[in-house]
Amino acid sequence: MLRGLRKLTWLEIKIFLREPLGAFGSILFPVLVFVVAGRFVGGLRGPGSLAAAGFLRVGLPVFVSVLIALSAVLSLVTVISIYREGGILKRLRATPLRPQTILAAHVLVKLALTALTMALMVLAGKRYFPAHTHVPIFGFTVALLIATWSILSIGFLIASIVPTARFAQPIGAAILYPMIGLCGLFVPVQSLPPALQAVARVVPLTYAVSLLDGIWKGEAWSAHLGDVAALVAVFAVCTALSAKVFRWE
Amino acid sequence: MGTFRPVIHVSRIRKSYGATVAVSEVSFDVGEGEVFGLIGPNGAGKTTTMECVEGVRRPDAGRISILGLDPFRDVVQVQNRIGVQLQQAQLQKRIKVWEAVDLWASLYPKPLDGNRLLEQLGLADKRNAWFMTLSGGQKQRLFIALALINDPEVVFLDELTTGLDPQSRRAIWDLVRGIRDRGKTVFLTTHLMEEAERLCDRVAIIEHGEIVDIGSPEELVRRHCPTRTVILATENALAEERLGAIPRVENVIRQGSQFTIQGRGEDFVTEVIQCLSENRIRVADFRTVLPNLEDVFLKLTGHSIRD
Numbered sequence: 309m310l311r312g313l314r315k316l317t318w319l320e321i322k323i324f325l326r327e328p329l330g331a332f333g334s335i336l337f338p339v340l341v342f343v344v345a346g347r348f349v350g351g352l353r354g355p356g357s358l359a360a361a362g363f364l365r366v367g368l369p370v371f372v373s374v375l376i377a378l379s380a381v382l383s384l385v386t387v388i389s390i391y392r393e394g395g396i397l398k399r400l401r402a403t404p405l406r407p408q409t410i411l412a413a414h415v416l417v418k419l420a421l422t423a424l425t426m427a428l429m430v431l432a433g434k435r436y437f438p439a440h441t442h443v444p445i446f447g448f449t450v451a452l453l454i455a456t457w458s459i460l461s462i463g464f465l466i467a468s469i470v471p472t473a474r475f476a477q478p479i480g481a482a483i484l485y486p487m488i489g490l491c492g493l494f495v496p497v498q499s500l501p502p503a504l505q506a507v508a509r510v511v512p513l514t515y516a517v518s519l520l521d522g523i524w525k526g527e528a529w530s531a532h533l534g535d536v537a538a539l540v541a542v543f544a545v546c547t548a549l550s551a552k553v554f555r556w557e
Numbered sequence: 558m559g560t561f562r563p564v565i566h567v568s569r570i571r572k573s574y575g576a577t578v579a580v581s582e583v584s585f586d587v588g589e590g591e592v593f594g595l596i597g598p599n600g601a602g603k604t605t606t607m608e609c610v611e612g613v614r615r616p617d618a619g620r621i622s623i624l625g626l627d628p629f630r631d632v633v634q635v636q637n638r639i640g641v642q643l644q645q646a647q648l649q650k651r652i653k654v655w656e657a658v659d660l661w662a663s664l665y666p667k668p669l670d671g672n673r674l675l676e677q678l679g680l681a682d683k684r685n686a687w688f689m690t691l692s693g694g695q696k697q698r699l700f701i702a703l704a705l706i707n708d709p710e711v712v713f714l715d716e717l718t719t720g721l722d723p724q725s726r727r728a729i730w731d732l733v734r735g736i737r738d739r740g741k742t743v744f745l746t747t748h749l750m751e752e753a754e755r756l757c758d759r760v761a762i763i764e765h766g767e768i769v770d771i772g773s774p775e776e777l778v779r780r781h782c783p784t785r786t787v788i789l790a791t792e793n794a795l796a797e798e799r800l801g802a803i804p805r806v807e808n809v810i811r812q813g814s815q816f817t818i819q820g821r822g823e824d825f826v827t828e829v830i831q832c833l834s835e836n837r838i839r840v841a842d843f844r845t846v847l848p849n850l851e852d853v854f855l856k857l858t859g860h861s862i863r864d
Contacts, residue, residue, distance in 0.1 A: 319649075319656055326651040326687075394647035402613050404633060404643045404664045409746050 310335060312405050313374075316413040324417060328435050336422055339428045346433065348403055352410045369433065370520045373448075376425045377456040377516065378488070380418040381463035382480045387414060388467035389476035398557045407556070422456045423449060431447075444526060451523040453533075455516035458539035459484075461546035468554040487513040492521075512542040525535055559586040564711055564742050565610060570619030572605050576690050581603040581615070587711075592723070592733065592743040594757035596750065602766035603746035604644050607715055611641050624710060627742050637665055639703035642697075644715040644840070645745075650689040654680060654699055657688065658706060663706035678732065694725030701732060703798040713737055714745040730756055744818060748862055750850040760850070762857060769857045772785050781856045782848035787818045787824045789833075790842035797837045803828050805845070 324330050345368055350371035389399045400410050426449050466483055470476045488494075490504060500508055508514050519535035529536075565587035572580040580602040587593040595603045608614040610621055612628030612635055621628055629634050648657055659677060660667035675681050678698045683691060691699065697717060704712055714733065718726040733756055736745055747753055753760050754774045761771040770777060784807065792814055800818050801809045805828065808819040818829060826845050833840060854862050 312660065315660055315663050319652065319660055320658075323649050323651045391649075395643065395645055396649060398613070399643055399646040399648065402611065402636075403661065404780050405638045424785060 313409050313416075316405070316409065316455055317416045320413055320417045321420060334376075334383055335425045335428065337371050338364055338379065338425055339374045339376065339432050342368065343432050345372075348501060357466070360460055365494075369429070369448075369524055370517060372429060373426070373452050373455075373520055374488065374491070374493060374513065375515060376429075377452065377459050378484050379424050380456055381459050381484060383475060384414060384418050384460055384463040385467045385470065385480040386473070386476045388441070389465070389470050389473040392467075392555065392557060393473045395557065401556055405480040411464070417462055419453055419456060422452060425554050426452055441447065442522060447523050448520065451519050454536060458543045459516060460541060461543045461550070462555070465546045468550045484513075487511045490514065491517045512539065515539050515542075526551050561586075564589045564624055565593075565744065566618040566620075567606070567610060567740060570609055570616040570621060571607070572602075572609060572614065572616045576638050578766055580609070582767070583619070583763070585761050585768060585771055587742060587744055587771050588759075589742055590737070591758040592737050592756050593746065594753045595744070595746045595763055596748065596753045596757075596762040596854075597682055597763040601763045604715055604749075605766075606763070607713055607744065607746055608643075611639065611713055612636070613641075613643075621855065636709050637707060638711045639710035642700045642704045642712075642714045644719075646700065646743075648688045648699075650864050651687045653683040653685055653687060654691070657699065658702060659708045661703045663823055668710050671702075671706065674705060679728075692725075693721050694728065697721065697725075698732070701729075701736075705736070709741065711742045711744060714743065714790055716746055716748070718747070718749065726752070746816060750837055750854065750862060753758060754850050756799065764856060764858050770853075777850065777853045779855045783821045784795045784819050784848065785821070786846040787829045788822075788842070788844045788846065789818070789828060789829075789840045790815045790841045791838055793836075793838045795836060796838050799832055799838065800829070803832050805862060828861050 388397075397410065401407060430445055462484070463480070466480050467476070490500070490508045490511050491497075492508065497505055497508045497514060513536040514536050515535040519532050519539070522532050522535070523529070563586040565585075567586070568584050569668055570580060570583050571578070581757060583602070583606055586592075595606060597603055605614060608622060609616045610628060612623075612632050615629060624636055626635050629795050646711060654675065655671070659670040662671050672681070672684075675684060678701060680695060680698055680702065683695060684697075686698070688699070701714075701717075704714070706769070717733070718729050721729065730752065733743060733745070743756075745756065757774065760777065762769040762777070770781070772780065779800065796816060797809060797811055798858055800806065803820065803825075805817075805822045806820040808817075810817040832838075833843075851862065
């Protein structure tokens with residue numbers, strides 16, 4: 309059914325890695341942020357600085373993971389709009405490739421890159437965590453992939469409405485980045501004013517952060533079924549909406 | 558060409574974009590093994606019509622059958638048997654030529670050998686080049702390769718040579734003739750009358766979304782522009798009178814020693830030559846100006862195709 313999916317996905321990965329800054333921007337950059345910030349905070353860490361330690365242990369990994377997910381989404385928005393503007397989507401569509409195959413390939417590419425970045429981050433971050441610290445890397449990676457997959461559907465929705473490739477990046481950033489401020493990453497949702505709390509509850513990123521944060525801390529999946537459900541709902545709604553408004557040319 | 562067996566049948570299709578009617582009541586047939594051209598200015602509805610036949614775009618009304626199939630209901634079967642080159646399409650900037658051919662080949666049940674195809678199209682030494690580094694002509698040749706990879710029975714070429722320099726254009730024309738010689742049916746659109754005259758067995762002239770006339774280029778010229786023009790130069794004093802006496806002459810214009818003579822019919826030029834010969838009129842110059850599709854278009858639509 310998904311004829312050509314594997315070939316197209318592999319091809320798109322190769323093409324992506326050929327972009328100048330492509331690999332650097334979306335794979336190495338988050339890792340670099342992680343390492344630099346880790347060093348900086350680590351250097352400040354005195355014996356009693358619990359806040360710094362906490363940030364290093366939990367806040368930073370989650371923050372960088374969210375960055376990874378958002379950069380994947382932004383890159384998806386850009387790629388889709390460039391492909392549409394250049395007639396590439398239309399050309400691919402005039403082959404036996406099914407539309408869902410073409411789009412699925414792009415989602416797979418972004419998920420693969422997210423997983424790869426995640427792996428590099430774990431390697432780079434090993435030194436900041438004492439050997440006995442238990443971090444559920446596997447579970448966290450699954451959580452990150454679920455979160456990314458869900459936010460990617462927002463990316464598709466944005467890609468459906470941006471008029472030209474030139475606007476893709478700024479519009480995508482304008483929609484996605486404000487979410488970071490409200491998602492509980494810097495300020496816990498509970499301590500926001502009530503009005504903003506209400507907004508935070510409809511920001512999909514809130515659930516992504518809650519899930520990532522919880523899984524990283526070693527909480528059980530069963531405690532975060534609500535987050536997963538919310539992310540799945542976001543995916544379902546955004547996918548259904550994009551299916552209605554997505555333009556191939 | 559033998560008997561006319563239609564492989565494409567289009568009957569009264571209509572397509573609007575909002576309030577704009579792109580195509581209305583368009584009907585035509587394309588016969589097996591012929592090169593059929595849809596010609597008209599930009600925005601006339603050529604691409605919309607072609608994309609409806611390809612199954613890329615759904616018409617609002619009307620019937621289309623291709624190879625006896627419905628392009629929408631039988632989309633998979635149709636796609637396997639047709640090859641498509643879209644107007645202004647691009648590929649991924651950094652896809653390599655061989656990768657594109659390889660991907661396309663993997664999508665069809667019985668693909669041709671991609672390497673041989675690239676060789677035949679003169680792209681063998683560009684196998685590893687990125688799409689973005691190809692010249693306009695090379696890109697079009699790659700698109701032809703992709704349109705041919707599944708060994709299709711019908712090939713669609715939309716504005717194939719637009720934007721190419723004359724030399725690349727001629728090279729592409731040779732390729733299209735090669736496709737026809739392999740027994741395939743070619744359906745193309747162009748706004749270049751020269752291209753239509755050189756490539757097409759039959760053309761349909763389309764304007765404002767409607768077909769104005771259909772026929773072979775020669776037929777259309779005979780039908781709409783039967784007037785032939787002969788331009789000659791002579792000092793003979795009797796020339797004007799004698800030339801004016803030719804049976805089907807319509808007009809003789811004299812400018813000094815140069816005469817422009819217009820008349821109708823297949824034999825008109827011969828009659829002028831006979832007249833010169835019988836009257837022993839010595840000429841210093843003799844030219845015929847034959848009408849072409851460009852003139853047919855001007856006659857039918859009241860404006861040049863480039864306006």
